[in-house]
Amino acid sequence: MLWISLAFSFLIAFxxxxxxxxxxxxxxxxxIDALSFYLKKIDAKEYDAKIEIKNYLDFLELSxxxxxxxKRVVQKDKKAAKK
Numbered sequence: 251m252l253w254i255s256l257a258f259s260f261l262i263a264f265x266x267x268x269x270x271x272x273x274x275x276x277x278x279x280x281x282i283d284a285l286s287f288y289l290k291k292i293d294a295k296e297y298d299a300k301i302e303i304k305n306y307l308d309f310l311e312l313s314x315x316x317x318x319x320x321k322r323v324v325q326k327d328k329k330a331a332k333k
Contacts (some may be wrong), residue, residue, distance in 0.1 A: 278306070281304065288301040289316070297320055297323075
């Protein structure tokens with residue numbers, strides 16, 4: 251009887267762990283997809299594209315760095331067009 255309750259406890263712990271990992275995967279995928287969509291828009295020269303990072307601060311910081319880089323590229327393009 252002890253083995254059955256022990257096995258049941260491990261099964262419950264395993265299911266909780268799997269659900270936590272699945273939730274983490276969904277959030278990561280959502281942010282990575284948003285970042286990929288933003289990069290595709292920038293590649294298509296749609297510099298006014300917006301990005302929405304919802305879950306992870308690292309992706310938000312990366313997106314802000316990309317946005318600042320795009321602003322610099324746009325400014326250089328405008329300066330080059332004036333010459």
